[in-house]
Amino acid sequence: xxxxxxxxxxxxxxxxxxxxxxxxxxxxxxxxxxxxxxxxxxxxxxxxxxxxxxxxxxxxxxxxxxxxxxxxxxxxxxxxxxxxxxxxxxxxxxxxxxxxxxxxxxxxxxxxxxxxxxxxxx
Numbered sequence: 001x002x003x004x005x006x007x008x009x010x011x012x013x014x015x016x017x018x019x020x021x022x023x024x025x026x027x028x029x030x031x032x033x034x035x036x037x038x039x040x041x042x043x044x045x046x047x048x049x050x051x052x053x054x055x056x057x058x059x060x061x062x063x064x065x066x067x068x069x070x071x072x073x074x075x076x077x078x079x080x081x082x083x084x085x086x087x088x089x090x091x092x093x094x095x096x097x098x099x100x101x102x103x104x105x106x107x108x109x110x111x112x113x114x115x116x117x118x119x120x121x122x
Contacts, residue, residue: 036063037061037063040061040063040064040066040108041061043066044059044061044066047083047105050083055070055071055075055079056068056071064108065108065109065110065111066105066109066110067111067113068110068111069112069113073113075114076099076101076112076114076115077099077101077112077114079112080101080112080114081101083103083105083112084105085102085112087103088100088102088117089101090117098113099114099117100112100114101113101114
């Protein structure tokens with residue numbers, strides 16, 4: 001995977017990821033668990049580099065999923081959008097409530113936690 005040069009967007013750097021045909025999740029889907037986990041670790045590392053490691057507090061990963069929690073949950077939506085995550089799921093019944101942004105990066109599900117959105121009814 002290659003990344004274009006990141007640019008500053010507010011408090012979070014945003015980079016545009018491009019697919020590298022030699023590495024994708026589908027290549028590792030039928031391989032051993034260690035290979036799939038190593039691939040997920042590489043994708044997670046690149047995602048953290050894209051937004052800047054100083055903005056990420058926790059990284060949780062499995063062989064098919066990456067979840068990032070920002071240092072400041074108020075920056076979560078901006079981080080999510082920089083990583084291409086644009087599907088929000090609001091968890092209003094949790095205390096504290098939060099929004100989980102999801103998307104896909106190199107064939108892996110990516111989730112970014114953020115402060116609960118204040119949806120305005122139209």
